Amino acid sequence: MLPDPCYIISDAHLGAAPAETxxxxxxxIRSLEGRAKSLVVNGDLFDFWFEWKTVVPRxxxxxxAALAELxxxxxxxxxxxxxxxxxxxxxxxxxxxLNYHVGPWEGTIAGWRTRIEHGDGLRVVEDRKYRRLRTxxxxxxxxRAFRMLHxxxxxxxxxxxxxxxxxxxxxxxGTGLRAxxxxxxxxxxxxxxxxxxxxxxxxxxxxxxxxxxxxxGSWLEAPTYLKITPALVELLRWDPNGSAEGVRLHALDRRAxxxxxxx
Numbered sequence: 001m002l003p004d005p006c007y008i009i010s011d012a013h014l015g016a017a018p019a020e021t022x023x024x025x026x027x028x029i030r031s032l033e034g035r036a037k038s039l040v041v042n043g044d045l046f047d048f049w050f051e052w053k054t055v056v057p058r059x060x061x062x063x064x065a066a067l068a069e070l071x072x073x074x075x076x077x078x079x080x081x082x083x084x085x086x087x088x089x090x091x092x093x094x095x096x097x098l099n100y101h102v103g104p105w106e107g108t109i110a111g112w113r114t115r116i117e118h119g120d121g122l123r124v125v126e127d128r129k130y131r132r133l134r135t136x137x138x139x140x141x142x143x144r145a146f147r148m149l150h151x152x153x154x155x156x157x158x159x160x161x162x163x164x165x166x167x168x169x170x171x172x173x174g175t176g177l178r179a180x181x182x183x184x185x186x187x188x189x190x191x192x193x194x195x196x197x198x199x200x201x202x203x204x205x206x207x208x209x210x211x212x213x214x215x216x217g218s219w220l221e222a223p224t225y226l227k228i229t230p231a232l233v234e235l236l237r238w239d240p241n242g243s244a245e246g247v248r249l250h251a252l253d254r255r256a257x258x259x260x261x262x263x
Contacts, residue, residue, distance in 0.1 A: 003037035004110030008226040010197030011218035016047035042197040043082020043118030068096040083120035112192040119198030123176040174201030185211035
């Protein structure tokens with residue numbers, strides 16, 4: 001169970017994102033102190049994360065430290081592994097105290113029964129080749145072999161191969177993941193909320209059965225995020241010069257027939 005208010009961000013791709021994006025992500029994380037009871041990082045916070053025995057990517061240190069400090073000051077931090085930062089482990093869990101989770105997560109957020117996945121590999125047909133590649137890349141032997149590379153070389157190889165997926169929205173503009181989410185909600189009526197990232201398309205939508213599909217979007221596109229309370233799921237845009245709560249773009253309540261609209 002994650003307490004409320006719970007905030008969700010995804011797909012910042014720090015390390016490849018512009019320096020200003022990194023500054024705003026850090027300001028956002030630090031702004032949550034005293035406001036957020038929990039934070040979900042739904043994958044690809046970094047364009048690349050890997051843990052050698054004594055080394056981690058240099059450009060990730062400030063953001064991980066900010067998350068660790070937020071955790072130490074009382075905010076639960078759940079990090080769902082994405083396709084760019086799926087090689088986490090002891091450093092994130094033991095050294096920084098973060099709840100780093102590989103694979104789908106199911107539980108309760110502010111009373112909403114929720115399923116969270118980053119979203120890579122979920123489309124049945126379109127992601128078939130990727131799923132085979134993912135199996136190889138995440139295999140323990142592949143990870144062991146990659147760890148034998150010098151960190152400078154390994155980081156250069158990894159970031160050079162990821163350019164297309166970090167820069168562009170999903171070619172289908174998120175419709176594939178939307179279909180997967182709506183199917184999951186239809187198959188399990190006990191679910192109130194399905195959360196994905198990965199597509200870089202910010203979404204908040206009511207399913208036909210009354211459940212909700214939400215995607216926090218990508219900070220490469222716009223600084224959007226989600227906020228969950230017992231009454232609402234809100235899609236907001238970070239405004240560093242305005243209200244700490246950001247600008248509400250859309251909001252839905254649990255099992256209601258109508259959106260609460262814009263404000």
